[in-house]
Amino acid sequence: MIDITKLLENSKGLDGWRMTEKATASYELFFVHKQLETVRATDTVDTSVTVYVDHDGKKGDSTFAVFQSMTKADAEKKIATAAARARLVFNEPYALPDADTLNAELPTNMKDADPKTLGRRIADAVFAADTVEGGSINACEIFLYRDTLRVRNSRGVDKTQRLWRVMIEAIPTYTTEKESVELYEDHRFTFFDPAKVTAEIAARMREVRDRSLAVKPAPMTVNVLLRPLEIYLLLCDLADDLHYATVYSHANLHKVGDDLQEGGDGDKLTFSLKSVLAGCERSTYFDADGCALRDTCLVRDGVVADNFGSSRYGQYLGVKEPSGELPFCVSAAPGTLRKEEAEKEPYLECASLSGLQVDLYNDYIGGEIRLAYYFDGEKRIPVTGISMSARLSEVLAHLRLSDSVCLDGAYEGPDRLLMRGVSVL
Amino acid sequence: MPFSSYLNGKRADCKALVESLSKHFRYVSILGTDVSATVIRADRKSSAVQEGRGECGFVIKMHDGRSFFEYSLDDISGDKETLAARIAEAVRTDESLAGKMISTAALKDEPLSQDYARETDFSRYSDAQLLDICKELSGALLAKDEHVLNAICMIQPYTVSKLFITRNRELSQHYGWANGFLVAVYSDGKLVQARHVEGDDQLSRVIDGLKAHTDSVIDLAKHLTTATPIEPGIYDVITDSSITGLIAHEAFGHGVEMDQFVKDRALAKHFVGRYVASPIANMHDGAAAAHSVASYFFDDDGVLAHDTRIIRDGILEAGLSDLASAAQLGTEPTGNGRRDSYKRKAYARMTNTFFEPGSDKLEDMIASVKHGYMLFETNNGMEDPKNWQIQCTAEYGIEIVDGKLTDHYVSPVVMSGSVPELLKSISMVSDSFKVIGAGMCGKGYKEWVRVSDGGPNLKVRVKLG
Numbered sequence: 059m060i061d062i063t064k065l066l067e068n069s070k071g072l073d074g075w076r077m078t079e080k081a082t083a084s085y086e087l088f089f090v091h092k093q094l095e096t097v098r099a100t101d102t103v104d105t106s107v108t109v110y111v112d113h114d115g116k117k118g119d120s121t122f123a124v125f126q127s128m129t130k131a132d133a134e135k136k137i138a139t140a141a142a143r144a145r146l147v148f149n150e151p152y153a154l155p156d157a158d159t160l161n162a163e164l165p166t167n168m169k170d171a172d173p174k175t176l177g178r179r180i181a182d183a184v185f186a187a188d189t190v191e192g193g194s195i196n197a198c199e200i201f202l203y204r205d206t207l208r209v210r211n212s213r214g215v216d217k218t219q220r221l222w223r224v225m226i227e228a229i230p231t232y233t234t235e236k237e238s239v240e241l242y243e244d245h246r247f248t249f250f251d252p253a254k255v256t257a258e259i260a261a262r263m264r265e266v267r268d269r270s271l272a273v274k275p276a277p278m279t280v281n282v283l284l285r286p287l288e289i290y291l292l293l294c295d296l297a298d299d300l301h302y303a304t305v306y307s308h309a310n311l312h313k314v315g316d317d318l319q320e321g322g323d324g325d326k327l328t329f330s331l332k333s334v335l336a337g338c339e340r341s342t343y344f345d346a347d348g349c350a351l352r353d354t355c356l357v358r359d360g361v362v363a364d365n366f367g368s369s370r371y372g373q374y375l376g377v378k379e380p381s382g383e384l385p386f387c388v389s390a391a392p393g394t395l396r397k398e399e400a401e402k403e404p405y406l407e408c409a410s411l412s413g414l415q416v417d418l419y420n421d422y423i424g425g426e427i428r429l430a431y432y433f434d435g436e437k438r439i440p441v442t443g444i445s446m447s448a449r450l451s452e453v454l455a456h457l458r459l460s461d462s463v464c465l466d467g468a469y470e471g472p473d474r475l476l477m478r479g480v481s482v483l
Numbered sequence: 484m485p486f487s488s489y490l491n492g493k494r495a496d497c498k499a500l501v502e503s504l505s506k507h508f509r510y511v512s513i514l515g516t517d518v519s520a521t522v523i524r525a526d527r528k529s530s531a532v533q534e535g536r537g538e539c540g541f542v543i544k545m546h547d548g549r550s551f552f553e554y555s556l557d558d559i560s561g562d563k564e565t566l567a568a569r570i571a572e573a574v575r576t577d578e579s580l581a582g583k584m585i586s587t588a589a590l591k592d593e594p595l596s597q598d599y600a601r602e603t604d605f606s607r608y609s610d611a612q613l614l615d616i617c618k619e620l621s622g623a624l625l626a627k628d629e630h631v632l633n634a635i636c637m638i639q640p641y642t643v644s645k646l647f648i649t650r651n652r653e654l655s656q657h658y659g660w661a662n663g664f665l666v667a668v669y670s671d672g673k674l675v676q677a678r679h680v681e682g683d684d685q686l687s688r689v690i691d692g693l694k695a696h697t698d699s700v701i702d703l704a705k706h707l708t709t710a711t712p713i714e715p716g717i718y719d720v721i722t723d724s725s726i727t728g729l730i731a732h733e734a735f736g737h738g739v740e741m742d743q744f745v746k747d748r749a750l751a752k753h754f755v756g757r758y759v760a761s762p763i764a765n766m767h768d769g770a771a772a773a774h775s776v777a778s779y780f781f782d783d784d785g786v787l788a789h790d791t792r793i794i795r796d797g798i799l800e801a802g803l804s805d806l807a808s809a810a811q812l813g814t815e816p817t818g819n820g821r822r823d824s825y826k827r828k829a830y831a832r833m834t835n836t837f838f839e840p841g842s843d844k845l846e847d848m849i850a851s852v853k854h855g856y857m858l859f860e861t862n863n864g865m866e867d868p869k870n871w872q873i874q875c876t877a878e879y880g881i882e883i884v885d886g887k888l889t890d891h892y893v894s895p896v897v898m899s900g901s902v903p904e905l906l907k908s909i910s911m912v913s914d915s916f917k918v919i920g921a922g923m924c925g926k927g928y929k930e931w932v933r934v935s936d937g938g939p940n941l942k943v944r945v946k947l948g
Binding site: 082085086087088090091092093094095096097098099100101102103108119120121122123125126127140142143144146147148149150174175177178181196197227229231237238239240242244306307308309311412413415417419420421422424425426428443445446447449481483 | 489526527528529530531532533534537539540550551552553554555556557558570573574575576577579580583584585610611614632633635668673674675676710712715716745746747748750807811826828863865867869870872873874876894895897899901927928929946948
């Protein structure tokens with residue numbers, strides 16, 4: 059492949075550049091029931107270049123892709139086109155990150171594993187959970203990735219990190235004479251623990267059996283318990299509103315100092331975005347600009363404490379030390395809700411939602427429930443075929459967070475969040 | 484713009500690699516892709532002119548007489564025997580899995596050589612012209628009302644070149660599509676976003692459509708600031724084309740993707756030939772079924788585009804398949820094998836999915852509703868092909884009282900419930916028809932492809948929350 063950086067250095071009229079290369083090698087297994095339908099492998103590189111042109115007191119930029127197939131003439135033409143495009147763009151000036159270097163690996167225990175052997179071991183761990191009578195794993199896709207990410211810029215940034223990650227998509231299914239039901243489950247990790255994979259999928263197998271027994275309850279207003287995935291999604295939606303770019307474009311609902319739980323009597327919410335979370339595939343040491351990342355507490359005791367985002371938008375907002383474009387690795391503080399306290403009154407614990415809908419603008423939170431457990435004060439009854447909805451502001455004001463915590467994918471924090479008085483139909 | 488000169492130059496390389504790999508596999512196909520996209524955007528404070536998500540590379544599909552293998556790479560230059568050996572080794576399995584490989588019939592490789600193209604007007608517009616249009620429209624939105632905090636105009640043209648080669652088949656296709664977006668961030672006691680989307684293979688029509696909707700975007704924003712939550716309940720509902728498309732796509736489209744039949748993940752497998760919808764409901768999917776964003780000439784398995792009638796007069800007639808699922812089911816593929824990019828696997832995917840128009844007038848449909856809502860604009864949806872539950876979110880609804888649309892807006896509106904109950908509740912179908920091609924569709928939570936959906940207005944009875 060041609061040396062793009064040399065061409066960029068020799069191009070006239072550029073005031074800076076950034077180049078991002080992501081090389082990915084993958085090994086992928088696709089099972090239909092317990093049989094292997096397709097085996098895939100990939101060996102690809104994504105390269106993108108951004109050029110910067112300072113003009114008329116403003117800064118223009120334009121990004122283009124570089125393909126392996128390109129000739130020197132192709133690349134020179136792309137650079138010239140991007141430079142011309144950058145001159146059409148009149149953005150407020152900002153500084154590119156200063157020189158900094160890094161060559162690092164994100165923590166993993168899969169670095170030295172042969173992909174074919176590791177793929178088989180992961181498949182064994184998945185199907186070891188297929189032990190529930192009447193149950194089966196009707197489909198399973200296993201993706202093993204090795205990513206090498208390198209970011210360079212014209213000011214001397216040169217950072218590389220390597221990441222080994224796995225994604226498993228498994229479909230636990232339970233079939234009776236009357237019907238067949240399924241749940242969707244995906245697992246993403248950078249540390250392979252076969253026992254953990256088997257245990258998590260086995261738990262899902264038991265839940266899908268419960269789904270086959272689930273009944274549709276009468277409409278009710280009830281306390282609802284969210285599990286880690288949905289807590290994570292809720293916090294991500296709150297975080298999204300606090301991005302520097304959202305603030306800069308006047309699209310943010312909340313600003314620093316706003317009390318998200320005004321008038322509330324629940325646990326106070328405190329959560330941060332972190333650059334690295336143990337075992338999380340979103341972890342990264344630097345962002346797309348090559349900037350080091352600063353873990354940032356966005357909400358402390360229910361009050362918006364900070365914003366986050368890229369160096370460029372941080373500079374626009376006058377932030378002295380922008381956080382960098384943090385990944386959505388969410389760390390939340392535990393609350394005070396004990397299991398015994400939650401069980402003092404009936405609740406609905408959501409085990410599987412088709413998706414949590416959070417709309418900050420319309421003060422809404424809700425979703426279609428595929429499997430939940432209704433605790434009536436004495437026993438847990440599996441329920442399905444219902445949806446829930448509530449005012450987000452009321453949920454936030456009165457929420458309770460468990461005192462027990464978990465580490466689950468891109469989330470660490472309380473393993474249950476209780477929403478009071480949710481309408482279930 | 485013509486077909487990719489790069490891919491044209493790779494035809495001989497593809498054929499040579501097919502020959503070399505044929506020593507290892509019984510069936511070999513190579514799909515070469517060269518997709519370029521441009522994003523032109525302006526808002527109150529910033530602008531951008533840059534490349535969007537494109538791709539350029541190759542994916543090789545192989546079948547050994549039993550199972551499928553794929554390999555994705557950026558370039559196929561160099562010694563083909565060496566490359567073929569590298570690919571064969573890369574897709575080898577651990578020995579203990581070799582006995583678990585699935586067994587399907589050998590794949591057909593029917594001879595065909597054809598070049599397809601559909602012209603766009605993209606080359607008539609320079610970057611500077613498109614950026615000026617975006618700035619003008621952003622400025623026009625900002626000038627309309629002091630409550631507009633920000634206004635975004637974005638135009639995204641993209642062009643696709645694909646080359647498909649097997650021993651007996653050599654196909655190429657070239658086409659383009661463009662989307663345009665207007666978004667107003669508006670605050671008047673309540674912060675809202677109102678948007679309008681256009682899509683066409685002619686930029687001139689996209690631009691005209693955007694220009695014609697600046698007033699309606701601001702009007703919608705004003706109304707959204709007054710929108711209230713809906714009282715959950717079961718209502719008579721009239722859908723706009725976007726929501727009709729959402730129902731077609733989420734309620735039933737995903738459920739007839741036949742790779743789900745293979746995995747016993749779709750209830751529809753057991754309902755072919757049976758009533759699944761009202762007798763006045765007719766539904767199609769196909770790259771050749773409508774002119775929109777997913778109107779290609781052949782799919783990523785090299786199968787020519789189809790028009791598949793999924794539901795005829797309420798009866799489920801057929802599903803959608805890629806090469807692998809058709810091989811396992813013993814059916815003919817329907818031209819629905821699609822990839823997120825050359826780096827990803829082909830799955831059975833929707834293309835342009837819609838209900839056929841009927842004979843009712845929209846005004847009669849609204850007049851027939853004592854109390855209900857007309858729903859507008861897709862926000863998102865989630866399918867459940869196994870258990871036929873749906874959840875679809877509309878951006879907003881307008882209350883209908885005594886057969887008349889009121890000024891009462893509700894937002895957002897989540898439509899949920901049982902698929903057959905929803906489809907069997909279709910009681911009126913309008914004579915209008917619109918397919919909207921600005922969306923992306925995932926399979927589960929990944930594998931994004933461009934799709935369109937739509938149709939006429941429907942009258943249904945459904946749970947809203």
